[in-house]
Amino acid sequence: MISWPRLLLFGDSITQFAFESNGWGATLANKLVRKCDVLNRGLSGYNTRWAKHILPKLIPDSRHAADIAAVTIFFGANDSSIKEINPQQHVPLEEYTENLRSMIRYLKSVDIKQEKIILITPPPIYEPSWEQHCLTKGYKLNRLNAVTGAYARACAEVGRESGADVVDLWTLMQDGGSDYTVYLSDGLHLSDEGNQFLESKLWLVLEKKLEALPFILPYWNDIDNNNPESSLFPSIDEKKGE
Template sequence: MSKVKNIIWPQVFLFGDSITQYSFQAGGWGSEIANRLARKCDVVNRGLSGYNTRWAKLVLPRLLPPSLSNTTPAAVTLFFGANDYSLQDKNPQQHVPCEEYTDNLKDMVKYLNSAGVSNDKIIFITPPPLHEESWEKECILKGCCLNRLNTVAGQYAQACVQTAGQCGVDVLDLWSLMQKDGQDFTIYLSDGLHLSVKGNQFVAEHLWGLLESRVGDLPFILPYWADVDNKNPEYSLLCD
C-alpha cells in the first residue's frame, strides 16, 4: 500500500460584504453554490457585513495568507460596492470615492496574484440595483435618512465592470442584468438593498455560469460508496 496522503480540498473563496455574508442562509446563493460543489470543493464564506473595499483590502491578506499555498483557491469572488457607494454626506463611515473603489479592487487583484491566484480564477460581482423607496424605510427605522441612490450604485457597478476589463478578470454585472429590458428588479431585493429568495437564485444561476468552467469538472473526492471494496476498504479509501 502506498503512503497515505492528506486530502486537500479545492476551494471557492467568496469575499464580500453582507450580501456575501448572508449568502449561506437558507436559500442563499453561496449555499446553492456549495451544494452544487459538494464532494468536489469547499466553498468558503468570508463575507463581512458593512465592509467596504478600503477595509477589505487591508484584511484580505489575513484571510487568505500566501503561506496557504497548498490551498490556493480554484476561484475567488470579489463582491463589493454596496457600502462603498453610500452617500458621503449621509454615510461617511462606509463611503469610499469611486476612484478609490476601483483602485482598491485592483489592489486586491494584485494581492491575489501574489498569493498564487491567477486572473482567470477571479470574478468580480457588481452591487445589485437599489430600490430607494424600500431602503429608505429601512433607514428611517434605523433613525437615519436615505443614504444610497440607485444612480450612484450604477456608477460604481460600471466602474467595477471597467476595472474587471482592465485587470483581465470576469465580472457578473448584477446592476445591469437585474434591470435588463426594464424588468421589475424589486423582486430580487428583500429590503431594497439585500437579496430576496429570487435574488439569491438569480445570483446563484448567473455565477454558476461563470464558475462551472473553472470548477464544474472537478472530480468527486473519495470513492462513491458502492465502489468501496468491502473486503479491503483500506485499499479503496487510503490509496491514491
C-alpha cells in the first residue's frame, strides 16, 4: 500500500472549520498535496478536558505514530469561557495548562518528538461582535479578550517549557495595536483574512519541518510509457533484481 505522511490538526471549532472554503487547513492541504495527508480532527465546542482523552484514540501507539509528520494542538477558545455563564465549556486556567502538558507528554510517549508538535494559542476575542452572537443564541457574553489572553500566555509557556513550537495567534493578531477585528467573522471564529493570517504564520513553522518530504509518485512526464511499473515503483523493481 502506498502511504503518505500525516499532518494531524487537532483542535476545536476553529480547526473543524479549517477545511471550509478559504480555510487555513484547506490551504495547507493544497500546499502539501502528494507530499502529506492533512487530517482534520477539529471538534466544535470541545475543550482540553475532553481532548486529552481523545488524543490517545487518534494516535493509540507508536506504530500509529510512525508516519506522523507533525501535530497541531489548537485549544483554548472554549476553555477560557467565563465559568459563571458557560460552565459546560469552561476549564480553569491551571487545569488547561496541565491538560496541554498532558497531551504533549502523551505524544512524546508514543515517540512523537517535540519538534513535531505545534501549539496554537486561541485568537483574540472581539467582545462587541461576540456579544451580538451570544444574544442571538439567548445568552450573555461568555468570553472576554483579557481572559483569553491569559490562556494564550499559558499555552505559549507550555510550548516553551516542552520544546514545542508555538504560533501565538492571540499576540500576533494584536501586534502593534493592529485592527484584529478583520481576522474574526463573529468575534471569535476566523474570517477569510483570519484563515489566511493563521495559515501564513503556521506555514512558517511547518515548512521547516516538512520541506524534506518527497513528492510521492513521479511526475507524469517522468514515467516510462513502455515500462510504467519500473518508474512508478523503482524500489520494487530494484528488489526484483536482488
